[in-house]
Amino acid sequence: MGYILLILGLALFMGSHWFKRLMPARRAAMGDPGKGLVALGILAGIVLMVIGYRSAAYVNVWFPPFFLIHVANLLMVIAFWLFALSVIQGTISARIRHKQLTATKTWAISHLLVNGDLASILLFGGLLGWAVGTVIMINKAEPTWERPANASLKNDGLAFVAGLAAFVVVAFIHTWLGYYPFPA
Incomplete structure (x- = not known):
């Protein structure tokens, strides 16, 4: 079920x-x-x-190599940074059109790297597909994009700090729920 x-x-x-x-x-x-x-x-x-x-x-499909935990955590920091950049306009915001959807794709890939079971592949793969499809639909409907003005390098740093703080909070919640996100 x-x-x-x-x-x-x-x-x-x-x-x-x-x-x-x-x-x-x-x-x-x-x-x-x-x-x-x-x-x-x-x-x-x-x-x-x-x-x-x-x-x-639980249906195992593949066994992720241990080192991918480090890659996944790095991708998660990047995902939270990208999401924060959707609110705090930095210089990177002026280069990435779909910051939240790019963050979602990064988040999904990160989770696919370290979860080899069928439910995870369906969940994270499905959400990755949703984010890719959404970007395609938006770009087709609205082919031009007005880049944010007055982008600031300082805001890139602020967004990184905000994203890192969010990563720490989410890592704590994962640990509390029994999903330890860091290598032992």
Whole structure:
């Protein structure tokens, strides 16, 4: 049952996010109440993904090499930095159009490197596919991009510190939940 919930959660999460892009007229016709329905769909998708992932039977597909833990942690620091750059406009912000989606792709790849079980491959691979698909849809619908002005190198540093702080908090939460993210 876990795999079914996981796949349903992924489908609901993706469908809710892509609803505006795939059916813009229908989404526009829903007006402001449609925002709440989309948000509810996204939240329900996340809940189903978590329940499905945690209850899915363990099926090993491959054994990740130990050194990939270091690579994954480095990628996670970069992912949090990229996400912070979506709020704190730095010089890197002026070079990367889809900072949050790039952060999501980096996060997904990081987790795929260190988790060789089927549920992880479905979850993180599915979210990687969602992020790639979203970038493609946005770039097709809006081919031009206005780069942020007044980008500051100082803000790159601030975003890095904010991202590093978020990484530490999330690593603590992972440890608290029993998923130790650092090599022993």
